[in-house]
Amino acid sequence: MKDTVLEVKDIKKEFVVSRFGRKKKIYALNGVSFDLKKGEVLGIVGESGCGKTTLGRVISKIYEPTSGECILNVEGKEIDIAKLDEKKFRSYRKYIQMIFQDPFASLNPRLTIYTTLYDVLKAHGIGNKDYRNELIEKTIKEVGLENYHLFRYPHEFSGGQRQRISIARALILNPDIIIADEPVSALDVSIQSQIINLMLDIREKFGVSYIFISHDISVVRYISDKVMVMYLGFAVEKAPVDVLFDRPLHPYTKALLSAILTPDPKKERTRKKMILQGDVPDPSKIPMGCVFADRCPIKKDICEKVKPEEREIEKDHFVSCHFA
Amino acid sequence: MNESDGGIELQLFFTKKKTNFSDVWYRFRRNKLAVIGLIVITLFILVAIFANYLMPYDPYKIDIRNRLKGPSKEHWLGTDDLGRDVLSRLILGTRVSLRVGLIVVGISATVGTIIGLLSGYAGGWVDNLVMRIVDILLAFPGILLALAIVAILGPGIDHVILALTLTGWVGYARVVRGEVLTIKEEEYITAAKSSGIKKSVILFKYILPNALSPIIVLATFGIAGAIIAESSLSFLGLGVKPPEPSWGSLLNVGRRYIMVAPYLSIFPGIFIMVVVMALNFIGDGLRDALDPRLRNK
Amino acid sequence: MALLEVKNLRVYFHTREGTVKAVDDVSFTLEKNETLCLVGESGCGKSVTALSIIGLISNPGKIESGQILFEGVDLVKLKKSELRKFRGTEISMIFQEPMTSLNPSLKVGFQIVELLLEHFNVSKTEAKNLAVEFLKKVKIPDAVGTYDKYPHQLSGGMRQRVMIAMALISKPSLLIADEPTTALDVTIQLQILELIRDLKNSLGTSVILITHDMGVVANLADKVAVMYAGKIVESGEVFEVFENPLHPYTVGLLGSIPKLDTPKNSRLISIPGNVPRLINPPKGCRFHERCSRKLEICEIAEPPEMTIGNSNHRIACWLYSDEFQGAVDTDERYGS
16 A cells, blocks of 8 residues: 555545426435556546546545545555545645646636746745745746746637646646546647647656546547546446456446547448447436446346446456446 | 756846736726726816815805806806806815715725625525625615615715615625626636635635626726715705705706706716716726736737 | 539638638538548638538638539529528538537427428428438437427437437438537447438438547548648548548647557657647748648748649648659658
């Protein structure tokens, strides 16, 4: 357990939404567990409504988890941040930072980049003014921008540059974990690879761990060390990246991998595709049995009645399916 | 990299770069209308301060023989029903009107904005409670409520200001709260929270500036509204006591003679209009100057 | 005769800041029952090209010059009222976000029936039957039930199916699909792509598909045109272009996508810099500022469009011009 920076155990999150006075429970996370080692990249994939964004926000305490543990291993001790209230969590916040999907929306349009970064340092009481300036200057160079960019406003930058700024904002606190929620989905293809390369450079240099949330499975495969596949608030399969792509076990994982379009027309048109029927289900109604039962091509009676237990099929390869 | 080098380089950068305030001022200056507005308002404030030296006649001196005389060489803006010099009375009235307008809007915009910010940000029962109070206050016509308050407290300009402020803040609170509800869902607020920015900083540095434009629009109109409201209360004998002039009361007096001496209502009307327009220009200029996104346009 | 022939199309937007040359001298042809993919990044002019075909360019945009020959008729010259006859009958369009193209306060079935009654001489019952038939055709499981639903009661994938049903119900000769799967989940995307392919084959419709996703192109296209900053930089048969990409931009674009067989720990190719603003596009070749293989001439003159071999693989790049052929090392050409 020495090099584990984060251990999430059976985390759950329910939202109560009221619509026209009627209250409805949304089960966003239904008991997700994983661990994250130092310098490791965990990819989380799944479609909209699978809970991947909620998971990221629960770990970074933007949302409070309903139950479960979230053990952060920093400063040589283990702290369950799920139990901490906002005030107590403040001093741990700097260890877990986030990068958001939309670089156009995640920066305050009225603040210069300098102020945006300075505010972060000030909020954590780091250094004096000179030290902060030094740090800002160093960080901005680290993400491939220049000093003169600091006094510009977000709208003066392109999407890729803004995402660099977002990365700088996360990086400046020297975090152990960066949670990146679809960090390249809003960017043009030619810019995406710039950002992915930058994120990998940063890991190399600073040894941060990433939780990389994305619907784009090819990107996740490229950047991750291990992958967790989510469906309707459950982790249906977890495995090291090569294992998952070589030997996917859960039928949903197989369908997801099959849905990746290969940018090569010959391969794309000859490969066997597994086209799933139906839609992503409603997270306010969690089925009694397996969550994937109603779209599953290999469904049997038991799937609708009994929830499959998570099993370790081979080392570090977990799957929740009766027939895997 | 040598550690101290970095800091110094950035410091140098700082001295070259304009500060935030001068940046805003620079952008404001480039808007000609806004500058004109600022000059006009400054002039009016100077007029209010130096009214005693600027009035050509004693504004209270009754001269029945010269009543309802139109503009002339002696009386530039004519005389009223009691033969008093209209220009002098307007100059003196500037004091009351500007005072009412600026103070009422200043206080109610500040109070309303803070209440709206807190209410919208807190959400839950706090928000519910505040908004029900706002709803109740908005359900009454504001002037009626002000009337009741002045009736209880007794007439007088300070009481008018108090009454108008007590009813004035609700509009700001409602609008600001609405803005906050939208802005607090923006991703840059979530991002600020996740980087550990303190709540108070988020509220006043991240949310408030982004909610500013409707406040400014509301405030510029609010000043005109307050000037008119003061006149209504004065008309009912609850504001300034006659013979003390205010623009509103002059306008009201003029109304009685609209057929024979229209200039009596036209001139106070023009004064009010000029001030309102000037404030509007300032408001627009301020809004644009505060928004860095519009800087290059 | 080709179904659609776009010749030297220029669409400019006259804004206060200057003229945005969104589409600048674009030409292509589309045969019957063919799928053409216009691919490129944001602001490359792919959507504007599509909108000008269907006549939906509005102020401050304007078709400056060029021809859009649809079955021999120049759509650019038509009056608005004449153009409207083509729209929704001969040429249909579907958009990225189906929610915004459906009226949220009307039932889905009603909207389809309205469309039919407006364009065709059918009775209400006929229209209703036809609507249900088409909802079945786009493989909506409960077609009759869906007929009576409001758009917000449907999932994104179902909404896109409804849009496709509405677009195809008039049996148009040309379907323009603007990023039809971008807003959808990956498993749903595959469903929709299959659906478009099936319907295209069964109805004999030609398709212009606009996308930024090279995977979608590989899946569906017969022909592909790669756009950059308002121009087509490379075009041809999809197999030829993907197997033998020539323009440095196409090469970079294909290289920057992580594929399932991209070795881990290898760096992705990335194209430096950003997409240029089209108010003052770079002189010469518009890609030269970001191009790794720039020649001197690229900064000065626009590259001519030329054909490679005897295929219809066309490219606009100085590297392949005869005068500069000597400068190109063939190994390098295929991006080793």
